[in-house]
Amino acid sequence: MELQQVDIGSEYHELSEEVLSARITARKEELGEKLLILCHHYQQESVYRFADMTGDSLKLAKHAAACNDKPYIVFCGVHFMAESADILTGDNQAVILPDLRAGCPMADMASLDEVAWVWKELASVTAVDRIIPVTYVNSSAAIKAFVGERHGSVCTSSNAERVLTWALERGDKVFFFPDEHLGRNSAIALGIRPEEIILWNRDEHLGGNSEDAINRAKVILWNGYCTVHMQFNAAHVRMWREKDPEVKIIVHPECTHEVVSGADHYGSTENIIQAVSSSPTGAKWAIGTEINLVNRLVRLNPDKEIHSLSPFQCLCSTMYRIKPKYLLWILDNLVNGEVKNQITVDPDTAKLARIALGRMLEI
Numbered sequence: 053m054e055l056q057q058v059d060i061g062s063e064y065h066e067l068s069e070e071v072l073s074a075r076i077t078a079r080k081e082e083l084g085e086k087l088l089i090l091c092h093h094y095q096q097e098s099v100y101r102f103a104d105m106t107g108d109s110l111k112l113a114k115h116a117a118a119c120n121d122k123p124y125i126v127f128c129g130v131h132f133m134a135e136s137a138d139i140l141t142g143d144n145q146a147v148i149l150p151d152l153r154a155g156c157p158m159a160d161m162a163s164l165d166e167v168a169w170v171w172k173e174l175a176s177v178t179a180v181d182r183i184i185p186v187t188y189v190n191s192s193a194a195i196k197a198f199v200g201e202r203h204g205s206v207c208t209s210s211n212a213e214r215v216l217t218w219a220l221e222r223g224d225k226v227f228f229f230p231d232e233h234l235g236r237n238s239a240i241a242l243g244i245r246p247e248e249i250i251l252w253n254r255d256e257h258l259g260g261n262s263e264d265a266i267n268r269a270k271v272i273l274w275n276g277y278c279t280v281h282m283q284f285n286a287a288h289v290r291m292w293r294e295k296d297p298e299v300k301i302i303v304h305p306e307c308t309h310e311v312v313s314g315a316d317h318y319g320s321t322e323n324i325i326q327a328v329s330s331s332p333t334g335a336k337w338a339i340g341t342e343i344n345l346v347n348r349l350v351r352l353n354p355d356k357e358i359h360s361l362s363p364f365q366c367l368c369s370t371m372y373r374i375k376p377k378y379l380l381w382i383l384d385n386l387v388n389g390e391v392k393n394q395i396t397v398d399p400d401t402a403k404l405a406r407i408a409l410g411r412m413l414e415i
């Protein structure tokens with residue numbers, strides 16, 4: 053049964069920032085060692101400052117698993133991240149998402165039904181036992197389980213190239229979902245020729261491809277995308293090149309290949325943080341990723357000149373749903389012995405998804 057976010061009531065909606073902050077701090081102290089608050093890098097500052105640990109989705113899920121003495125894990129991120137944490141943590145731990153509406157549009161672009169349907173379509177024209185499915189970690193637990201059951205693996209934005217290499221050593225083709233752009237950028241970086249990469253358009257028969265093209269393809273890409281990283285375009289890259297040739301451009305690989313190929317560097321959120329933080333005083337950067345992270349890098353690196361690659365605010369609106377008032381509501385309930393918004397993956401799905409996650413960790 054799908055959980056739905058309940059209205060937390062005016063007693064929370066009407067609280068000022070100062071009151072929320074003081075009450076969250078007090079609740080954290082009351083819950084003490086029982087509580088672990090995890091915050092993704094894209095969280096807004098008003099929530100991020102309460103984090104016990106910050107990071108990208110996988111780092112946070114692994115940290116949750118390592119802290120097996122913490123019964124309450126409040127995951128300030130989006131739904132698939134909380135699912136991954138639940139898969140990797142023990143039965144004695146409850147993973148909680150403060151607002152259940154915090155989903156990920158990209159993960160939602162590949163439902164289990166759709167992917168299973170496409171797999172059948174592929175089986176009608178090619179040998180699916182020679183296809184290795186690879187899913188980006190930004191996908192539902194059901195999709196990770198689908199991959200785990202078919203000898204495939206999960207990948208992240210920092211190891212996608214390694215996982216693709218592993219998959220192509222085991223099969224003739226990779227079926228990569230849900231992010232078209234991470235898949236294409238990784239495949240091109242590995243030297244796979246553009247004519248060996250095909251796009252599967254979900255609304256078309258055989259994804260809009262001929263049987264011949266499917267049989268010749270090495271990489272089949274699902275046509276999903278991140279609504280945030282799609283906001284960066286080649287004109288933004290040109291704008292910075294013309295404005296200031298000293299500015300280095302760094303972007304996330306969920307951006308289109310046009311943007312990635314025009315940038316000086318690309319990498320996961322952790323890689324971006326590392327590159328910017330370790331650059332010398334006076335370095336100039338234009339960064340193509342979510343605005344809360346860019347703004348944080350500006351604050352943490354006052355000796356550098358840091359800009360967003362786009363003049364517009366590229367905000368992850370679903371991450372943004374995690375607000376201090378929802379965090380407080382969760383903590384108030386925990387203090388009263390009630391676990392709200394627990395994210396639970398059923399044991400069969402979790403078992404298969406864990407296999408796919410485990411393969412990635414081995415690779």
Ligand code: SF4
Nearest residue numbers: 156157158278280368
């Ligand atoms: S930034 Fe993109 S991929 Fe990440 S949670 Fe938001 S929509 Fe999903």
